[in-house]
Every structure is written in C-alpha cells, then in structure tokens.
Amino acid sequence: MKVIVAQSCGFCPGVKNAITMAEKTLAKEKNVYSLGEIIHNKDVVEKLSAAGLKSLGKSGKAKPGTVIIRSHGATAEQIKQIRQRGFKIVDATCVLVKRVQKIAALLHRQGYKVAMIGDKGHPEVQAVLGYAPDIVVIGSKKDVSNLSNFKKLGIICQTTQSPEHFAQMVAAIAKTDFLELKVINTLCKEAVKRQSCAVELCKKVDIMFILGGLHSANTRKLAQVCKKYNKKTFHLQNYKELDKSVLFGNNVAGITAGASTPQWIIDDFVENLRKFGSRKKPKK
Numbered sequence: 001m002k003v004i005v006a007q008s009c010g011f012c013p014g015v016k017n018a019i020t021m022a023e024k025t026l027a028k029e030k031n032v033y034s035l036g037e038i039i040h041n042k043d044v045v046e047k048l049s050a051a052g053l054k055s056l057g058k059s060g061k062a063k064p065g066t067v068i069i070r071s072h073g074a075t076a077e078q079i080k081q082i083r084q085r086g087f088k089i090v091d092a093t094c095v096l097v098k099r100v101q102k103i104a105a106l107l108h109r110q111g112y113k114v115a116m117i118g119d120k121g122h123p124e125v126q127a128v129l130g131y132a133p134d135i136v137v138i139g140s141k142k143d144v145s146n147l148s149n150f151k152k153l154g155i156i157c158q159t160t161q162s163p164e165h166f167a168q169m170v171a172a173i174a175k176t177d178f179l180e181l182k183v184i185n186t187l188c189k190e191a192v193k194r195q196s197c198a199v200e201l202c203k204k205v206d207i208m209f210i211l212g213g214l215h216s217a218n219t220r221k222l223a224q225v226c227k228k229y230n231k232k233t234f235h236l237q238n239y240k241e242l243d244k245s246v247l248f249g250n251n252v253a254g255i256t257a258g259a260s261t262p263q264w265i266i267d268d269f270v271e272n273l274r275k276f277g278s279r280k281k282p283k284k
Helices: 013-028 042-050 076-084 095-109 123-131 141-147 163-173 189-202 217-227 263-276
Strands: 002-005 032-034 066-069 088-091 113-117 136-138 152-157 180-183 207-211 233-236 252-257
Touching (some): 013 032, 013 042, 013 066, 013 095, 076 123, 113 163, 136 141, 152 163, 189 217, 207 217, 217 233, 217 252, 252 263
Parallel strands (some): 152 180, 207 233, 207 252
C-alpha cells in the first residue's frame, strides 16, 4: 500500500514547548502536577504520567510541588489559587492562546461585549472566559441570538477553529442589531495550514487517516473537514485502534495528525500500514 503523509502534521510549536517544559520540570523537581491533561493525547499523557506527572486535584491533598499550566492555558483566578496553595508554577500556555486572553481583556476595557467563537467546553475557551466578564461563547448559529442586546461587539475565536466556521459565524453575527463590530482573527496559522494540507491530501487518496486524541479539538476538526471530501476518513488515536478490514481494496492511504500527536505515533502507523500492503479482502 502506498502511504502519503501530509506535508504539515504532528506536534505544533506550542505543544512541543509544553512537552519540553514538562520533561525538564520532571527531571529536576519532585511532586510535579499539571492542571488537567497537559495536551489532548492519551499516549503522551500516559508517558508523562509514568515519568511522574500527576493531575492536580481540588481536594488540597497534593503534596507541595510544581504545577505546569497546560498549553490550553488557565484563568488568572486559577493561577492565583494555585499560588495560594503554595505551589510553584511553570507556565506552558501556548503563546497564541495568551494572545487571545490579552485581546479578550483589551476588548472589554475598550467597552466591547466580548464574544468568542468556539466550543464552550474546550479548556482553551474556558481559560479565556476568565479574562473578561460574561464572555458569550458562539458554538453555532443558534448561539448568535445571545448577542441581540449588545450594541458594541468584539469578536475573537478559539485558535483551532476552521477558517470556514469562523467566517460563517462572523457572517451570522453581522446580521444582528449592533452599532459597532470589531472582529479580530485569533486563529492559529499553523492549524489553518494543517487543515489545508489535510484537505489537499484527502482528495488524492483512497482512504484517509487522522491520528490524534479523541478529545483533541484540532484533530476532530481535521477529521471533520476531510470527511467532506473523502467519506473514507477515519479518526484514530494509534495503529492499535485500526480495524484492518477498512484497508481492503484501497491502494493509496493518506495520513495526517493533530497538533498533539507525537511523531512516533505517526511513524508507527505508517510503518505498519506499509507492511500490511495492498491486500484483497479474504473470501468468506
């Protein structure tokens, strides 16, 4: 089987930085914790857990040590509470997420009602919500009605959303009854590039695989956009999850991976896929 890997995939700079900071902290500190999963990839989380990284709970039973703020960020209040509990902090927040946080605070100071296009339950969005009062989260067009009472709107976006979704939501917001609208593009250019490369590849192959955590927003977005152009698109965490029966009858496979997917997961998938070869489905 011919296997083609997308030109741009795997760890993004923000995730690389978070993993590097975690590994360095684990090497020199005792009792190292992360505020939630450091990235949305169970294989990486398990690897760091084996090295000693623990998840910080709210019970107060954690021994004094160091807390790593994950790449998705944290609210100012969360950071304050962690310091009050006596922990040292290592901030691994992605610089692009920090930018969104600062813009949210600035828009509020300028008198805008802040609205954020994104998934309300995502940790990046939850972190940004702490930087301006009562931010309205716009996940779909039905949420736009929540902006009807505000005349001065400031729009930001979760970094991993697709440009298409961002544009659709802005177009819907533009139809509301406002006097002033300020839209700031806070999309991650790396995420946009990866989506573009994935779409280009999935159009050329028989079957497409998206590798990454099932809870990873950017990986799910890759799978979503690829399925529009190739119905045989599968979102898997690693090769172990692959149902080999889907491979029969396909000669060319495409592979891309989310921003939190390590290179060894990609390499293992490619190697095993090539070993499988272009086989015909066994006769019953």
